[in-house]
Amino acid sequence: MTSETLAAALGDFLSGSSSAVVIEDGGITFDLAQAKYSVLGENNKCLLHLWSAERNVVRRVLDLETKGETLRVTVQRMGQPKPTKLEICRERDRRTASAKKQARLAYRRVLERALGRKFPDLTLVQLNTSMDLEKSFGPIYARGLLRRGQSGFAVLAVNRQELQSSIDSSLTFGILWLDVCRQAHAGKMVVEGLKLIVPTKCSELVRARMAHLNPSAAKWQLYELDERSDEITEVEVFDRGNISTRLIRCADESEVERRFAEPIALVRTLMPEAETAQLSSAEVAFRCHGLEFARARLTAKPGNFRSEPEIVFGLGAEERVLDGANFANLERLVRSIGEARHAEGPRDNRFWRLHPERWLESLVVKNICALNDGLDRRWCYSQVPAFSASDRAMIDVLTAARTGRLAVVELKADEDIHLPLQGIDYWSRVAWHHARGEFQKFGYFAGRELSAESPLLMMVAPSLRVHPATDTLLRYISPEIEWVLLGIDERWREKLRVVFTKRPETIQLRTAV
Incomplete structure (x- = not known):
């Protein structure tokens, strides 16, 4: 070659x-x-x-x-x-299918021993890892039921060899397994709650999510299993203490535009409709309907103590510094994106298909009142960084109602079973920073008096792409979180329009009895 x-x-x-x-x-x-x-x-x-x-x-x-x-x-x-x-x-878990199967069988034996030692007064009546696509269960999670007389607990566990993302997602499937157990044993047994078991030192995100479930709907219990010693240790869930999250300062818009005036003007000559997103005081991104194709950033030049802006371009992780030799490449990239990335564009083109959530986000930011006319269009921030020790989370859209109440908008362009619990993640971080008055300290909502109310959680997805399990998961969210699920028209690229709305009072809770 x-x-x-x-x-x-x-x-x-x-x-x-x-x-x-x-x-x-x-x-x-x-x-x-x-x-x-x-x-x-x-x-x-x-x-x-x-x-x-x-x-x-x-x-x-x-x-x-x-x-x-x-x-x-x-x-x-x-x-x-x-x-x-x-x-x-591309596949992060590089184990062969047979290696995964053997690891899960070995873990199942460890789990059975550990459960017997930790809960000697309860009987393990079933434990399996079989595939059940109808109910969204795969072989990653061991599922069982611990029983004593006419009451019991649903059990879901995940082993240390699985990806951290699978461990973090375990609560979603734990809730669904609890609901399945309650349906299967209705009238015969009271399934009191869920015992969720994760590897040692891997429970931080799961614990934070579980703390925002409804304690009246079920008994939520989280444990860590040391697979070497077969020891199960309970993790305190509802003592929230300090949330490990930090907010990044909002850049001064006018100052950033002044600093990057030349790069912005250059990109606008190639694509006048390009969106400019301020990533920090030292970096801006250029996007077409949410698809980022270039950035301008401050960089130190050799022999010069002053930082000067430079443009880098490319899609995704690819990045090239713009210079005279490759300017034509940037022109071709911008032209190709502009020809395809619009509502009537060719759907088989990769520029049309890439990052649909970012496309949806760009439309929401431009017309936030299409979701709810009670929102204030003057205050709308996209991709707000709220980092924790374990991730670099970005809140899709943060806005405020005309009353001054904060609203957290979580967007999905495709079917995603984790929408409700991911919404909890971002809501909890926003609520934490808001309670301490940090948004205005860090430059957000400057000059706007914010309501002391806890934020509203708005979950948005195309109406036919809301996962079938979403209603079940929403039933178990704590009543302290006021949420709304908005289904939008499938043709959202043409026009953003809400076609259905769900609120807590429209979804019936399935209780233990």
């Missing part, structure tokens, strides 16, 4: 691998959900440049081999004559 064909093949694979990981020397070196890359094929060399906040590497690419969802790359490190291998894996 020539350097040009290597670069093209590598670029094609990476463009469809926004959540992939790069593995070198047996360990994950880059997570493309956060890292950046560039591919250059010229002068008879194909160079792969990868960088993140932690490291920066350049590898010369010699050969490529695709195996399933993994690209094996033969590379040469600078100054080292002997080639080595790195892998770009």
